[in-house]
Amino acid sequence: MTTLNLDDFSDLIERPDGGVRRDAEERRGRLAVPPGALGRLDELAEWLAAAQGRVPVKPIERPRVVLFAADHGIAAGGVSGRPAGSAHELVRGVLDGTSPVAILAERFGAGVRVVDAGLDCDPALLPEDVVRHRVRRGSGRIDVEDALTAEEAEAALRLGIRIADEEADSGTDLVVLGDISVGGTTVAATLVAALCGTDASVVTGRGGLPIDDLAWMRKCAAIRDSLRRARPVLGDQTALLAAVGGADVAAITGFLLQSAVRRTPVILDGVVSAACGLVAQRAAFRAPDWWLAGQGSGEPGQAKALDRMALNPVLDHGVTVGEGTGALLALPLVQAAAALAAELPVKAPPGGSGERAAGEPPADRKTD
Secondary structure, eight states, X not given: OOOOOGGGHHHXXXXXXXXXXXXXXXXXXXXXXXXXXXXXXXXXXXXXXHHHTEESOOXXXXXXXXXXXXXXXXXXXXXXXXXXXXXXXXHHXXXXXXXXXXXXXXXXXXXXXXXXXXXXXXXXXXXXXXXXXXXXXXXXXXXXXXXXXXXXXXXHHHHHHHHHHHHHHTTOOEEEEEEEXXXXXXXXXXXXXXXXXXXXXXXXXXXXXXXXXXXXXXXXXXXXXXXXXXXXXXXXXXXXXXXXXXXXHHHHHHHHHHHXXXXXXXXXXXXXXXXXXXXXXXXXXXXXXXXXXXXXXXXXXXXXXXXXHTOOOSBOSOOOOOTTHHHHHHHHHHHHHHHHHHHSBBOOOTTSOOXXXXXXXXXXXXXX
């Protein structure tokens, strides 16, 4: 097996079709509803049209929630509101349909896929189709040791690439991406601070299950110590993920890069997916054009990362539960934007009658 070089993705990833986006903007100007009246829905529809490479935009028919799960060794340092090694309990809630993301996904008609990249539990506790992808059990404590070996980091990246290919091949037309982890926000904040050149206190938040002031100070200290280990390997994304990442973080990074290669649009959730996006952007600067920021989670590290990638969250409702929930809430807005762009009637020409936008000839503009 050849060594994976993330820099190769820079040549593989193209931007969404700018010509199609201009056509979508022009077509929007011909709709009966005045320009600007639909607010950001117009922008979402144009982004989606460019990603699909066609005007009029197609409805979202096969959305999918993809969640990468893992436990992070840093949680043993008292930086999380949940016990170390307990992420499998969150996974069970998703699989049983009792978690917020599972309930909303069923309501919104989105399938849910959970991928165990590095949970710290007996594999027998979860279904085979979840645990069969596991790269390793848990990860190293990043303030004092590497999260992964170099070989494990590459294996996790390849896992994400493989899952992205599987989703694209199965017809998924929009991915809602999230993580299920304990200690993940500490890892994500470390990556954001390292890649943005900021101090630990600037990126340290309270996590999905809010922590008290003492735990926050422990978290700051852990990120500060982890940054000392991250800075020497900033020039090598795979080495960075091995040093201060984790199996889920590396897998999400690979997933984001390959989804951009496969022209699959992705909605990002919280600080973990945003941090992975920063790593992916370092490898391929065009990749963020294929992503939407679903929500602002309130984590300062996420805000820093999204600003660096020039992504503006669709929603800002203070949802901190994680597991892709906040991003999933943005899905109905994207679906609404596509429906309105495709089905609103166009203006009637002088002396003529209007027509349904959806009835325009498919030859408007379409590319594969």
